[in-house]
Amino acid sequence: MSDTTQQTVIYTVTDEAPQLAAASLLPIIRRFAREIGIDMAERDISLAGRILAVFPEYLDADKVQSDDLARLGELVTTADANVIKLPNISASVPQLVAAVRELQDNGFAIPDYPEAPSSDEERDIRSRYDSVKGSAVNPVLREGNSDRRAPAAVKAYAQANPHSMGKWTADSKTRVSTMSGGDFRSNERSVTLEADDTLSIIHEGAGGATTLKDGLALPAGTIVDATFMSRNALLSFLSDAIETTAQDGTLFSLHMKATMMKVSDPIIFGHAVRAYLAPVFEAHGQALSEAGVNPNAGLGTMLDQIAEMPNGDAIRSEIDGLLAERPPLYMVNSDKGITNLHVPSDVIIDASMPAVLRAGGKGWGPDGNEADTNCVIPDSSYAPVYAEAVNFFKENGALDPTTAGTVQNIGLMAKKAEEYGSHPTTFEIPAAGTVKVVDAAGTVLISHDVEAGDIWRMATTRREAVVNWVELTLARQALTGYKTVFWLDKTRAHDAELLKMITPQLEAAGALEKVSIMAPAEATRDAFKTIFAGENTIAVTGNVLRDYLTDLYPILEVGTSAKMLSVVKLMNGGGLFETGAGGSAPKHVQQLVEQNHLRWDSLGEFCALAESLRFVGETQGEAKALVLGNTADAAITKLLAEGKSPGRKVGQDDNRDSHFHFALYWAEALAAQTDSAELAEAFAPLASDLASKADTIRAELKAGRGEAVDLGGYYFTDFGKVAAVMRPSATLNALIDA
Structure with missing residues (x-):
């Protein structure tokens, strides 16, 4: 099947713990999906893969890497897209340099990263590397806005099995x-383009005018922000x-x-x-x-x-x-x-x-x-969001996970909305002068007087993304009935432009009485008051704040943000299903290498998979895909109830054990369901075999725990070595691969 059929689901190859976990989980997913004709195809958006993709002419023919990120970028603009996206490294320079060295050591003749490029060739090399580092993936794939929340099963489990919380005191010095x-924040200036235009960024100093960036073609209705530190x-x-x-x-x-x-x-x-x-x-x-x-x-x-x-x-x-x-x-x-x-x-x-x-x-x-x-x-x-959180906890004590409500999020991120740090319009100013944003007619839209060493940046937010964001918000509010708050500050330049855009839309939809608008600090306190009372709320935020809040509240509510359900409703009809945060992944890899224990929890992958399968069912009228998705949810619920998530220490269950139990519970749920007799018959033998051989499989999975393992690399691992480590049960492999 091709990438352009809805029966193809893309599972991204990424980095660190999620990539290692995929070596164990993906064969299981493929075993179940193939029963209904779904092809689970892989696309490599790992840091190593992205590096190799931008230097094809430096590589031997057998080492050339296809630009899978670009291919996915095209796919997500279509109605056929169905992508399960795992966390990837948003590389800092030290990580990028380390990955380059590892690839060079493995025979890839890519150039060194030039810290201070001094020739046109080095500047070209640096430009290519700069396109890879930072959050290079998300702006390409997120052709829709974000709907992120804790799955019902995850929230219920956290309430019944609360994670540890530190004690807050009124006299805390934090x-x-x-x-x-x-x-x-204080230097931000914003304008909304009245017509299609092409902008330039110009620095005027004692030595004359220098064009920092030109050819920025933007459609009418785009909010343009510029600021500096x-x-x-x-x-x-x-x-x-x-x-x-x-x-x-x-x-x-x-x-x-x-x-x-x-x-x-x-x-x-x-x-x-x-x-x-x-x-x-x-x-x-x-x-x-x-x-x-x-x-x-x-x-x-x-x-x-x-x-x-x-x-x-x-x-x-x-x-x-x-x-x-x-x-x-x-x-x-x-x-x-x-x-x-x-x-x-x-x-x-x-x-x-x-x-x-x-x-x-x-x-x-x-x-x-x-x-x-x-x-x-x-x-x-x-920063006021976190300051208000500190003050609230000093006054009220720690959140009680057993009674807390939940904060869901609808985040504005489509079309690279508010991408302050992941674009080529941020500059360290070389000399004192003035930075101007100029339109095609030469009119200065925004101007800042700057000094040498100041950091100047520009970002954009497109009207079509904003309209879709509001529509998604109102749909979610209607479905849940939850209190809904737009976290916008009318005294901030960007938010003021955004409010001019969304207020008429809310008014036309008759929604002004159904939603509230609060500055972030006020909204933070309101959200905590709401969940402390055991009630639920929807935080409607811009892109950066979306990024912050979808870690903040889940970590407090359910102990981690890795177990969140993150659905990106792509604007042209497809679906992108993100699997949670990967911030602790490096520590997980270190523990696996030293102790053969991977504590990464794939619950986010399980949840994204269930949503992806239901998406196939709903958009293609495939009843069996709905059954597969719903029974995956049943397996998640049982996995949590039975305490089969990974533990932190050697001797406890780890990622591989949880994958086995997910497969067992999924097969059992499929065998027991009555919506599809064909699927029940197809999975009954697998359910029986997994159950009857469970003791053998568990013993094989735990063999070698506590011992060091070799993955063949960190950024560029060895496929065979990873498979040997992550799929150690011959019995389970035989059942899954049959």
């Missing part, structure tokens, strides 16, 4: 620190935040997203490293620069580079002394001495801030103990 001026304001803020942390006696923790915000946030992260180690840079700045030390890469890379310098031992000694004097750093791994400032991609705000909130405002310090922390979020656009 706080959120953010900029009061000079940041992206002042380098001087940022440095002043960081210095003050370090001093405040010292006065409070708390941990210093930086919370950003240097993966998705691939241009701006690594620079801001580097400024934080430089500010924290200011005396060292004041004393050795020139030597560090000459040695190629770049704080944007993080303290970990810096220390490795310093170790190679002639006076490296002396500089390292000064750093160690400064670390002892400065406020203690929030730790990513206290046992291994990995701090919050070590690796830009180690601390991602949408996962790190909920972890602090769930832990009662605590973070791990370098002494291995928990402590209150100063959560430093430089840009104030959405």
Whole structure:
């Protein structure tokens, strides 16, 4: 079957734990799907696959990688799309460089990543790599808006089996620190295009005018936002935040997203490293620069580079002394001495801030103990959401998962809406001057006076995406009856333009009395009040806030965001089914390699699969696909009820065990259902065989646990080695592959 038939479902090949889990789960899915003629096809959107796809001319013919991301980008604009999308690496520069080295070691003759390109060839290479790093995948595939929520079975299980929650006290010293001026929020300017236009971004300085970007063709009704962060304001803020942390006696923790915000946030992260180690840079700045030390890469890379310098031992000694004097750093791994400032991609705000909130405002310090922390979020656009959460918990105590309601989300993200960090319109300004957004007629739409080192960026949001977002919201509100709140701040430039656009649509639909509009801080408090009372609400948000909230509330409500149901209703009729967050995947891989235990939970994949199958049934009139999807849901419910999700420690069930039990319960549900006698007859033998041989299968799955395993790589694993590790039961394999 081809990609363009609805009976083909695309299952994406990604990275880290989700990719390893797929080696075990995908054969099971294929065994069930083939009974009704559905082809589960794979497309490689992993970091390694994306790198190889942009350098075909450097590779031998047998090593050329097809550009599967581009192919999927075309598919999702059609009504035939049915894609199950697993989490992929949104690569930071250190991750990208590590992946390049691994591919080179495996015989792929791709070029090195040029940190400072000095020729046209190097600039071309850098441009190709820049197209791969950061959140390169999501803007391509998300040709629709997001409907994200906890599946009913997951929510019920969390209420009956609550996860641990830290204790909040009114005297907690934990706080959120953010900029009061000079940041992206305060400098934002927005306009809505009245007609189709082509825009340019121009920097005018003492040396004349330079075109930063041109040929930006946009349709009428597009909201254009531009803003900048002042380098001087940022440095002043960081210095003050370090001093405040010292006065409070708390941990210093930086919370950003240097993966998705691939241009701006690594620079801001580097400024934080430089500010924290200011005396060292004041004393050795020139030597560090000459040695190629770049704080944007993080303290970990810096220390490795310093170790190679002639006076490296002396500089390292000064750093160690400064670390002892400065406020203690929030730790990513206290046992291994990995701090919050070590690796830009180690601390991602949408996962790190909920972890602090769930832990009662605590973070791990370098002494291995928990402590209150100063959560430093430089840009104030959405920092008030977390600040309000901290204040609410200080006043009301921790959320009780056994009684809590739920916050669902309808997120605006179609057509790259509000993609602040994943596009080529973010720049570190080289010299003082003025940055202008100019239309085709030469009219200046937006203008900012900037200084050298400021970070300027532009983003767009298209009317058709906004209209679809409101339609999706009203449909969800009508279906659930839940309180529905648009998280929009009328005092913010972008939100004001958005409100001009959506208010007439809401009025025409007679929906103004059915929904509320609140600024994010107010909406945060309202949402917590709602779920503390055991009631439910729908948060209707823009793209970045969607990203944050669909981790924040699930982590507090059900313990993780990896178990969320994420449906993207593609604007041209197809479906994209995302499987949850992958932020902890690196730790999962490390544990598998060291102990042969993979604690990754594939519940998100199970839920996405069920929705994908039902989508086939609903759009194609395939009754058997509906049965397959509904019985997958039944299997999920039993899996949770029986406690067959992966545990964290060796000796407990892991990812592979949960896959076996999902297959067993799915086959049993199919054998027992009465909607399709044909499917019941087809799966009864498999259900019987899996049940009768369960003890043998479990024993085979657990053989070798606790021992180190070899995957043949991290970014580019060996297929045979991964299959041997992830499919260790010959008995189960024989039943599935028959």
